Amino acid sequence: MSRRVDFEALVFFPHGLVGSLEIAPLGVSLALVRIGIPPKNEMTTDTIVQISDRIRQARQRLVRMHYEAGIGHLGGNLSCLDAMMVLHHTVLRPEDAFVLSKGHSVGAYYIVLWSLGLLSDADLKTFCRDGTRLPGHPSCHAQPEILFSTGSLGHGLSLAVGLALSGKLRHRHRTVWCLMSDGEWQEGACWEALILARRNDLDNLVVLVDVNRLQGFGTTEDVARFSDLPERIAGFGVQVTRVPGHNVTELCSALSPVPGHGPRVLCLETVKGHGLSFFENRMESHYLPLTETQYLQARQELADLA
Amino acid sequence: MRKPFAQAVAALAACPDMVFLTGDLGFHALESVRDAFGERFLNCGIAEQNMVSMAAGMARDGWRPWVYSIAPFVYARPFEQIRNDICMHHLPVRLVGNGGGYGYGAQGSTHHALEDCAAMSALPGMRVLVPALDEDIPEMVAKLMELPDPAYFRLGFDESKGRIAAGPYAPWRRVASGPGLVLCVLGPLVWQACQAAEALPPEIRPEVWVVTELPVREVPPPDAFCDALASKGALCVVEEHFADGGLGAQLLHHLCLRGCAPHRVAHLCAHTYCGAGHGSQAWERQRNGLDAEGIVAEMRRIVASAS
Numbered sequence: 256m257s258r259r260v261d262f263e264a265l266v267f268f269p270h271g272l273v274g275s276l277e278i279a280p281l282g283v284s285l286a287l288v289r290i291g292i293p294p295k296n297e298m299t300t301d302t303i304v305q306i307s308d309r310i311r312q313a314r315q316r317l318v319r320m321h322y323e324a325g326i327g328h329l330g331g332n333l334s335c336l337d338a339m340m341v342l343h344h345t346v347l348r349p350e351d352a353f354v355l356s357k358g359h360s361v362g363a364y365y366i367v368l369w370s371l372g373l374l375s376d377a378d379l380k381t382f383c384r385d386g387t388r389l390p391g392h393p394s395c396h397a398q399p400e401i402l403f404s405t406g407s408l409g410h411g412l413s414l415a416v417g418l419a420l421s422g423k424l425r426h427r428h429r430t431v432w433c434l435m436s437d438g439e440w441q442e443g444a445c446w447e448a449l450i451l452a453r454r455n456d457l458d459n460l461v462v463l464v465d466v467n468r469l470q471g472f473g474t475t476e477d478v479a480r481f482s483d484l485p486e487r488i489a490g491f492g493v494q495v496t497r498v499p500g501h502n503v504t505e506l507c508s509a510l511s512p513v514p515g516h517g518p519r520v521l522c523l524e525t526v527k528g529h530g531l532s533f534f535e536n537r538m539e540s541h542y543l544p545l546t547e548t549q550y551l552q553a554r555q556e557l558a559d560l561a
Numbered sequence: 562m563r564k565p566f567a568q569a570v571a572a573l574a575a576c577p578d579m580v581f582l583t584g585d586l587g588f589h590a591l592e593s594v595r596d597a598f599g600e601r602f603l604n605c606g607i608a609e610q611n612m613v614s615m616a617a618g619m620a621r622d623g624w625r626p627w628v629y630s631i632a633p634f635v636y637a638r639p640f641e642q643i644r645n646d647i648c649m650h651h652l653p654v655r656l657v658g659n660g661g662g663y664g665y666g667a668q669g670s671t672h673h674a675l676e677d678c679a680a681m682s683a684l685p686g687m688r689v690l691v692p693a694l695d696e697d698i699p700e701m702v703a704k705l706m707e708l709p710d711p712a713y714f715r716l717g718f719d720e721s722k723g724r725i726a727a728g729p730y731a732p733w734r735r736v737a738s739g740p741g742l743v744l745c746v747l748g749p750l751v752w753q754a755c756q757a758a759e760a761l762p763p764e765i766r767p768e769v770w771v772v773t774e775l776p777v778r779e780v781p782p783p784d785a786f787c788d789a790l791a792s793k794g795a796l797c798v799v800e801e802h803f804a805d806g807g808l809g810a811q812l813l814h815h816l817c818l819r820g821c822a823p824h825r826v827a828h829l830c831a832h833t834y835c836g837a838g839h840g841s842q843a844w845e846r847q848r849n850g851l852d853a854e855g856i857v858a859e860m861r862r863i864v865a866s867a868s
Contacts, residue, residue, distance in 0.1 A: 395650050402621060404649050407641055413611040414646060417618020424580070424601065444642075447611035454606070 298345075298507055307503050309370055310340045314530050315557045316379070317366045322550040324383045326391055330540025332363040334467040334500065334525035335434060341506040342432060342463070343367045350429050352418050354403060356411020357436035357465060358392040361401075365389055368400060409442025411435060412462065416448045419460040419518075430512065434463045437522075438470030441479050446491070452518040453492045460518040461510075464488075465500070467527035471541060485522045493518050500525035532556060562716045562749075563590045563659060565695045569702040570627060571597040576706070578623060582616055584609045584630035586659070591629070613639040616654045617646035625653050625706075631665065632658030632674035636681055636713060647711045648684045654711050656681075661691065661715035661748065662801030662831065663845035670834035673845075674715065678747070679806025681713040682776035688712040689775040691748035693727070695719045697773060700730035717749040717801075718842070725755055732774035733782050735789075739766030742795035742825070742863060743786070746771050747808040750799055750851060757856035765864050768793070777811035787821055795825040795867070797859060801851055804830045827863055829856065 314336060321329045335357070347353060355364050365382065368374045374389075381387040388397040392406030402418075405411050415433035422429040439445060452460055466484065468475050475481035489495040498509040500523030509521055527541070528534030531553050545553060567590055573579045574597035581594055581602045595602045605612035609630055616626040628635060635658045636643065647654045658674055665672035681689045688710050690701050705712055727736050736751060737758050744767035746754040751771040758766050768789055774780040790796055798809035809828040816822040831849050846852040850859065 403617075404645060407645055409610075410614050410642065410646055413614030413642070414618040414621070416611070417615035417620075418622055420603070420615065421619045421622040421624060444608075444610040444614070447606075447608035448615070450608065451605060451611060451615065 302345075303504055303507065306341060306344055306507070309344065310337055310503065311557070311560055313340055313366045313370050315554070316369060317362055318531070318545070318550070318553050318557065320366065320379050320382050321362055322545045322553075323380070325544045326362070326383050327542040327544045328359045328362065328391065329531075329545065330469065330528040330534055330537070331357065331436065331465065331467065332360045333529045333531065333534070333540070334527045335360050335463075335465040335523070336363040336366065337501050337503065337529075338463055338465070338506055338510070338523050338525075339363050339367050339434065340370065341503060342510055343371060345507055346510045346512075347432065348430070350427065352402060352415070352429060352431045353400070354405075354411045354415040354418070354431065354433045355393055355401070356405055356415070356433055357408065357439060358404075358406035358411075360434070360436075360465070361389075361391065361393040364393065364401070368398065373398070373400060408436065408439040409444040412445050412448040412452075415460060415462070416452050416455075416457065419452070419457040420455060422459050423455070423457065429459055431460050432463065433460070434465065436470070437464055437466040437468065437475050437481060437484055438478070440464070440481070440484060440488070449488065449491045449493065449518075456516055457518045458515045462518060462520045464520060464522045465525055466522050467525045469527045469536065469538060469541060473538075485520075488520050488522075493520050495520045495522060497522050497524055501529055530557060530560070562692060562695055562698055562719055565698040566657070566702070566716055567591055567593050569699045570594050573702070573706065574598045574601070576625075578625050579627070580619060580624045581627045582612050582629065584612050584628075584634060586630050609634050610639045610642050613642035613654070613656070614646045617642070617650060617652050620647070620652035620654050621650060625655070627655045627657060629657040629659070631672055632660050632677055632715060633672065634658075636674070636677045640680065643681075643687075643711075644684055648686050651686050651709075652711060653709055655705055655714060656712070657714045657716065659716045661717045663842045664717055666841040666843075666845065667839050669839055673834060675801070675803050675831045675834065676806065677713065677715060678775055678800075678802050678808065679810070682806060682811065684711075686710050688779065689715065691715045691773050691775070692717070693719070693748045693751045693771045693773050694721060694725060696723070696727075697730055701773070715748065719749055719752070721752040721755070725751060727751075727771065732772065732780045733786055734771050734773075735768060735785065736771050737766070737769035739763070739768050741765040741767040741860065742793050742797060743767065743789050743823075744769045744856070744860070745786075745796060745798045745808070745812065747798075747800035747802065748773060750801055750846075753846065753851065753853045754799055754856055756853035757860065760853060760857050761860055765860065767797070767860060772808055775808065775811060777808070777815045781815060782812070787816075787819075790816070790823050791821060794823050795863060796823045797827040797829065797856075797863065799829040799851060799856060801831055801846065803832075804828060825863060825867065827859055829859055
């Protein structure tokens with residue numbers, strides 16, 4: 256019989272570091288996160304339903320947070336929210352590490368931490384407000400789970416490679432997860448990192464690429480002819496798998512650990528602005544905050560899904 | 562200075578949290594480090610941006626990484642990685658740039674490092690170390706072992722071959738006395754400064770100070786230096802670095818804020834990447850007035866203008 260654990264974080268983060276310039280030691284911060292959903296091999300239909308419910312709540316909370324703060328970048332947050340929720344609620348272990356390379360999706364990360372009980376509603380209300388510790392791109396001083404300040408694209412994979420190499424040298428059973436955008440691969444440093452990850456056979460590194468096919472000022476195809484991005488990445492000698500990025504069952508399966516000989520790259524086939532009809536696959540969802548009319552429509556659409 | 566550096570760092574291999582990263586450089590120089598560090602010596606390939614971020618990732622997990630390359634490849638190419646990934650996280654990564662100033666001579670301007678001290682000093686928390694003498698290296702490496710801050714280590718070439726009695730290591734050292742003005746020099750140019758001092762008549766010989774750590778706001782001059790300035794009233798700074806943001810600019814800013822800037826100031830520094838051609842480090846120094854002859858000429862000009 257499957258192990259059932261109540262869907263809540265078992266240990267809550269004591270907000271002792273707020274306002275401090277110190278950053279938490281890696282092991283301490285990760286050890287604070289406990290996951291209440293069984294691992295994939297113990298997944299039941301009930302569990303999938305449970306996660307899906309939590310994702311719906313998270314999507315509503317994400318949209319509300321961005322609307323109340325008047326902040327854009329919602330589209331790229333909605334495209335990766337499902338994967339981040341599945342990862343944090345069913346896969347990530349205390350000894351693992353997560354690096355958010357596409358820092359403009361930090362809203363989704365805050366919501367994931369909220370869903371784990373590590374951020375409160377009061378915390379979310381400060382999103383991008385003066386004096387907040389929850390800015391529009393992640394700060395390593397905000398929260399122990401947020402390991403790195405990112406936002407300039409093309410840094411996260413190298414940082415993750417450093418963590419993965421560190422794990423190898425110390426013979427730790429750690430998996431390092433790195434979430435990137437697809438447009439981010441126009442930054443040359445990503446390929447530098449990929450070469451070294453392959454060279455060192457980092458089988459403890461899993462890269463998630465949010466392939467939503469839209470970037471700041473055009474499609475990834477128009478700007479970079481990136482329709483074959485997965486093949487290009489695979490050309491560097493790493494395992495690449497395409498994953499339906501909004502299918503919870505498929506995500507649970509794809510994110511589960513598998514033995515391998517090198518780094519894995521999961522290309523999440525996603526929709527920018529996922530869940531909001533007027534934002535899906537539209538450039539507006541990259542930068543523009545929701546208008547009041549759009550927010551009311553969004554609430555209705557997300558309520559209809561529930 | 563690569564040889565004493567390699568010796569000093571290889572001796573650190575016993576420290577289990579030390580890791581050494583190189584951007585595919587160190588042939589005929591770092592073999593002893595490679596052998597001592599074993600699997601903790603990582604050739605990260607010709608990919609400095611990744612190397613710096615990777616070092617930050619490792620430092621975030623408790624390692625103390627050394628990151629080695631030719632100077633501009635380790636501070637200029639990956640500048641944003643240094644700023645964001647090392648400094649914003651205040652991680653103890655040691656960037657080692659070989660060939661400070663015109664060190665790579667006729668190899669060309671792309672290999673010269675003439676704004677490195679300014680660029681690195683501008684970053685909050687970053688310390689800049691510019692060894693003057695080979696014998697400084699073990700002391701400075703030991704210091705870096707303890708320093709919790711990020712650091713940039715600018716390696717040059719020590720021409721003095723043990724002929725300067727600098728005394729115990731300190732970031733500010735008086736290496737020659739004289740009745741003339743205060744001559745303040747950055748790192749390995751100290752040999753040219755001492756040669757210049759000896760070439761001058763005893764009655765106008767400068768008091769020579771060598772500086773090996775920046776930024777000045779973090780490593781200010783000692784009282785003895787300020788006292789000397791107050792009594793002599795004139796200062797000449799010499800550095801193989803552009804005028805803006807280096808030792809001269811930082812020192813004068815510091816002295817002005819303290820209200821003790823000298824009345825007469827001269828600044829010998831690098832002027833261009835490439836002037837009327839390319840040449841050795843000695844040739845570039847001569848062209849920019851940074852060799853002993855140029856320093857002597859400047860000393861005489863200052864004395865003449867004061868009389």
